[in-house]
Structures are given as C-alpha cells and as structure tokens.
Amino acid sequence: MVAVIYYIFVAAIMSRGMKVTSLVLKIFFASVVVGLLVATGVALTTPTTQFAQAFAQKTGIAYEEVIKRAVEKGFLLSATLMGLAFTYINFLGFHSSVYVAGELKDIKKGQIYAIVGAIIVFGIIDWLAYEIVYLCMGGEFVGALSYLWVLGDPIYEKVNMPYGPFFHLLFQYITDTWLFVFIVATWSAMVLAAILTYVLLGVRLVFA
Numbered sequence: 001m002v003a004v005i006y007y008i009f010v011a012a013i014m015s016r017g018m019k020v021t022s023l024v025l026k027i028f029f030a031s032v033v034v035g036l037l038v039a040t041g042v043a044l045t046t047p048t049t050q051f052a053q054a055f056a057q058k059t060g061i062a063y064e065e066v067i068k069r070a071v072e073k074g075f076l077l078s079a080t081l082m083g084l085a086f087t088y089i090n091f092l093g094f095h096s097s098v099y100v101a102g103e104l105k106d107i108k109k110g111q112i113y114a115i116v117g118a119i120i121v122f123g124i125i126d127w128l129a130y131e132i133v134y135l136c137m138g139g140e141f142v143g144a145l146s147y148l149w150v151l152g153d154p155i156y157e158k159v160n161m162p163y164g165p166f167f168h169l170l171f172q173y174i175t176d177t178w179l180f181v182f183i184v185a186t187w188s189a190m191v192l193a194a195i196l197t198y199v200l201l202g203v204r205l206v207f208a
Contacts, residue, residue: 010196014203018100021200028193035186036128038179039171043132046174051137054173059158063141069155070144083146090126093194094118099201133167142170 013024052063067075097114101107133142145165148156161169168187172180 006192006195007199010199013196014200021196025193025196028189028196031186031189032125032193035168035183035189036125038186039168039183040128040132042171042175042179042183043136046136048136048138051174052141058173059160061155061158063138066148066155067140067144069153070147073147073151073153075144075147083143087126091119091122093197094122096197096201099204129167133170136174137170142167 013021056062094115097111097118101111142165145156145159149161149164159165160172163169168184171183175183
C-alpha cells in the first residue's frame with residue numbers, strides 16, 4: 001500500500017514537468033546529506049568501545065563474541081570482498097542523464113558535469129558512509145555481523161535487524177529512538193529518489 005501511494009506521488013510530481021521533478025530530487029538529495037552529516041556527528045562522538053558496550057547491553061551478545069563466532073564459521077577476507085559487488089552496483093546509472101540530455105542547456109559541458117560530477121559526489125558520500133561506520137563500529141565487527149546474517153546463524157536473531165545489518169540500522173544501538181528514526185528516514189531518500197528517477201527515465205524511453 002505504501003508503494004502504491006508513493007507511485008501515485010511520483011506520477012503527480014512527473015505530471016508537473018521537469019522543474020518540479022528536479023526540485024523534488026534536490027530535496028531528496030538534501031535529506032540524504034543532512035542525514036549523513038547527523039550520522040557522522042554521532043559516529044565521531046561514539047568510540048568503538050562505547051558502541052561495543054551499547055551493543056552488548058541491548059542485544060545480550062558480546063561484541064567480541066560476534067567476531068569470534070564469524071571466525072569459527074569460516075569468516076574470511078574473501079567473504080568481505082564479495083560485499084564490494086554491492087558498492088559497484090551503487091555506481092550504476094550515472095550515465096542516465098543522456099536520456100534527458102535534449103532538455104539541458106550547453107549539453108557538452110552539462111553532460112560532463114552530470115555524469116563525471118555525480119560519480120565524484122556520490123563517491124565522496126559513499127566513502128564517508130563507510131568510513132564513519134568502520135570508525136565507530138569497527139570494520140571487522142560489521143563484516144562478521146554481515147557474514148553471520150548471510151549464514152542465517154542463530155546468534156543473529158538476537159540482533160533485532162531482520163532486514164540485514166545495513167549501516168543505518170546499526171545506529172539504533174547508540175542513539176535515541178527519534179534520532180535513529182531520523183537517520184533511517186533521511187537515508188531512505190536515496191531509494192525514493194532512485195525510484196523517481198528510474199520511473200521518469202522509463203516513461204521517457206516508452207514515449208521516445
């Protein structure tokens with residue numbers, strides 16, 4: 001039902017033209033940046049030891065036990081490197097501005113800014129998101145937790161993250177409920193913006 005409502009919203013936005021659609025995308029982008037800055041502030045003020053204590057207190061599982069359990073299950077560097085595929089996939093689609101290129105002024109420069117510039121900006125955002133999580137929560141811990149989730153290990157059931165150990169969900173252990181919800185909501189704008197973008201491009205391709 002939520003998806004249906006959002007698609008109706010997307011249709012309404014697109015019906016108002018490119019200026020309105022562009023404005024909504026800018027709002028989504030601003031939301032992501034604000035959420036990332038808030039998450040960065042939380043991470044920089046929370047040392048790994050504090051996160052470990054909070055995690056153990058809220059889950060009943062020792063921080064070190066997660067890593068130890070993953071190692072016993074065969075946690076290797078190769079398992080972590082496989083996660084890079086997810087990051088690579090995130091960088092798909094930055095060429096999509098060519099589908100609306102006919103509406104851009106000074107197209108030669110515009111496309112350079114749109115494609116190369118967007119990749120650089122997203123690369124910085126992506127790097128910062130990874131860096132703050134690893135700095136606060138520990139890269140080895142995040143990798144181990146992810147590995148246990150993939151294996152369906154019973155210990156993971158106590159973690160209270162049914163959808164997998166996505167970065168923003170880890171903030172639930174070190175923030176108040178309202179701040180955690182804020183971080184999740186703002187980062188969700190990435191997905192909402194992607195949906196709006198792909199629907200827009202899909203419609204353009206159909207009518208082209």
